[in-house]
Amino acid sequence: MKENYYNVIGVMSGTSLDGIDLAHIHLSKKEEQWKFSILEAETIPYNAAWLKQLKTAVNYSNDELEQLNENYTDLLANCILTFIQKNEIKNLDAVCSHGHTILHQPEKGITLQIGNLSKIATLINETVVCDFRIQDVALGGQGAPLVPIGDRLLFSEYYYCMNLGGFSNISFEANQKRIAFDISPVNTVLNFYANQLNLPYDDKGAIARKGQLNTDLLEDLNQLDYYQLSFPKSLGVEFVNQIVLPLLESYPISIEDKMHTFTKHIAIQTKNALPVIEQKILITGGGAYNDFLIEAIQETLPKMTIVIPDNKILEYKEALIFALLGILRLLNENNCLSSVTGAKKDHSSGSIFYKIG
Incomplete structure (x- = not known):
């Protein structure tokens, strides 16, 4: 049985605001068994200005949220690109990014993770899989947890x-x-x-x-x-x-x-x-x-x-799993479980933005 290998970066920013977690992951699958290896990994802390914005953004207007999303996508892209260059990472299959949750009110059909705009793929020149929660909420689910x-x-x-x-x-x-x-x-x-x-x-x-x-x-x-x-x-x-x-x-x-x-x-x-x-x-x-x-x-x-x-594993497990979720999305395999989120069905969730060339 052939063993399939995937070279991925997982990116996560949690509600505790510790910073942006980036992990270079090797995933492999053989006979339905997945294995992983966490290679280079780093947490980039937020500066004081970003901390203030992320703590108060739940109260932002729609226009302010749109601008924050633009700025945060730029920040995320810069962090990812620096991580790739610093560690000389090549031949990536994808960068799989959760983004940062600002709004999560699934009972109202609302969830917003900033940093998932399509320009991120252009900025880092890599295929990006992101925005994993929206589809689940649209299917009547909680959009969480995804891990x-x-x-x-x-x-x-x-x-x-x-x-x-x-x-x-x-x-x-x-x-x-x-x-x-x-x-x-x-x-x-x-x-x-x-x-x-x-x-x-x-x-x-x-x-x-x-x-x-x-x-x-x-x-x-x-x-x-x-x-x-x-x-x-x-x-x-x-x-x-x-x-x-x-x-x-x-x-x-x-x-x-x-x-x-x-x-x-x-x-x-x-x-x-x-x-x-x-x-x-x-x-x-x-x-x-x-x-x-x-x-x-x-x-x-x-x-x-x-x-x-x-x-x-302790620090980067979520980045690791979002790397896996992204690969499952690229394979069009289910990465959201209805038994977990309450959605109408299991499904393969996430936006895919392909790199050009």
């Missing part, structure tokens, strides 16, 4: 795959279907309070560890309507800005106490989300570096085997 197809094809040895980024999301097999959904906010909230202390994030959860648990706040957080919904379901920054932060701010307690309590809340919601609690779970994303958070999750799930992979 679970990659969990199934690349990480099948784990019962659960969980990413701790701006939000936490979980993925697993149930009744021969892939199930996945967003669990709760994570770094969108923890980083918000770390920023108030003039820090980019809470290193290893040290600040949260110093705080005290506020049981009333914890109970209020756990009673939020989202946690009572059945899947498929997904979260956006709107949920944090309109519901979670106002609730946290209504409590006149220290930042340390808010972060401590919210960390415990994340752990409780993680436990509540898992139907089986004696299995093996792969945890990736920036939150995997938060020792206090990992300890809190382990405390609520004492019989769960937590696996934190090497740094490349």
Whole structure:
């Protein structure tokens, strides 16, 4: 049986605003089995001006969003081109880019990921596959999460795959279907309070560890309507800005106490989300570096085997999977699962912009 190889760059920018993740990926497929290798990888942080824009863009007018999309596509193209030249990467099959989510209101048929304009292919002179969410929302789906197809094809040895980024999301097999959904906010909230202390994030959860648990706040957080919904379901920054932060701010307690309590809340919601609690779970994303958070999750799930992979997989798993999603799109194979998003059918999603020549 022939083995097919693909030379790809995966690009991801998450809601935690850590920066733009770029990963050079080799993918191969033989007898329906996919394998991967992460080669060069880098995260390019946003400068202060871009951070401010991305944090406030949810309130922009349509004209402002159009201009932001133009500017962000230019930024993304420049980062990708610099990455290609720096690492002397040649003979790419595609650059597969998620873009950056600004609006995500699937119940209204709205989702916007900036950086996915067609000019990006011209600017970097490579075939680009991007804008993976729009078609799913048009088919009645949540447009998220998209990573679970990659969990199934690349990480099948784990019962659960969980990413701790701006939000936490979980993925697993149930009744021969892939199930996945967003669990709760994570770094969108923890980083918000770390920023108030003039820090980019809470290193290893040290600040949260110093705080005290506020049981009333914890109970209020756990009673939020989202946690009572059945899947498929997904979260956006709107949920944090309109519901979670106002609730946290209504409590006149220290930042340390808010972060401590919210960390415990994340752990409780993680436990509540898992139907089986004696299995093996792969945890990736920036939150995997938060020792206090990992300890809190382990405390609520004492019989769960937590696996934190090497740094490349931990940090670049989403970029890796978007590389896979892009190749699946080029092959016209399904990369969005209706069991995950709630769309009318499984489908192959994403815009393809071919390089010229």
